[in-house]
Amino acid sequence: MPITVQHNPFATRFTRPGALPFLFNNGNRLESIVDAFHDCGFVCQIVGQHGSGKTTLTYALEPILRDNFHPIRRFTVRGPRQFESSETLTPTRSPTRIPLLVIDGFEKLPWLHRRLLVKHVRDQRTGLLITTHQPIGGIPVLLQMLPTLETLQRLTCELAPDLVIQKNLLAAIFDNNHGNIRESLMTLYNWFETQKTIT
């Protein structure tokens, strides 16, 4: 009989930004966020605490943004001089599309670099979508992330539809992680492993 592989549904492989869908808890839609981004002149910020889904949202927006932007360059700022980058290539190029910079952790850049970068993208008519923990002055806020327990519940259902998790356990995990969805999913990973050990 062939062996069966039991995946931990909360492993980072399944929960990392890009692997998870972005779930709105206020009836919003990705298309309306993209419309708002256009209305702001393609320069916007997404604001929220650690693990609130900022990066996940930028990944969810990317397929729609490809209609109007090319190339899409993604930078993750780890510190003043530390960053990772990647570029998304679209299968067909169009001269009407403009470049887009997606910068994760924008607030970690030095103040002067931030000012120069924003001036540069406005001068060059380049799109700029940033994520930050605190609002940056002079850049319109596209969305303020406010994750709720309901967000965690829906994500859990999405990741493990057949898994039964007590509601009060989920609420305790959410509270203990101060509303940080990413850390809550890590705790659920541990919980899942303990359940496997018990069974």
Place this chain on the structure above:
Amino acid sequence: MIDPSIRIGFEGDVNEFQPGDFLKCEFVVGLEPEHVIHAIETSVIWLTEGKGDTDIGVHFFERRQKQALTGDTFKQPQRIGTVLPASPLSYEGQILKIRWCVRVRLFLPDGRQFTQDEYFQLGNVRPFSQAAFNEAYQDLIDSDPDPEDQEFDSTDKASGSGAF
């Protein structure tokens, strides 16, 4: 529009292998007349699963572009065969797991991708169990240190007899 389907099966329905074994499997791609395939990739990979970043290693890889595909290509099962390496072996840890799989990925001209993974086990490393570990070493953990072992105490700098 119906999405393409991919079904992967191991020869003899066996998905446990040892290093050096020859892995043989077949896959079937279900396409509708309107589907056009831009490229197809087949690979045998290992990847880590756990709380950290996912590492991935490619053992076997083949990409066929649309020029190499005909209308009849997918009317019959496609075969993949490779000799499996000595490591890394499949492992089921608590914070890290190593998984092997056969991956088939279809690329459509509009940029969409369809991926199917079929997992298998390489080697037979037993999964880590804290309970089994405790049971096996409980006596040693609970007992007082053996006086004869003292000479191997690495902190015994004065005597210079530290083994480590």
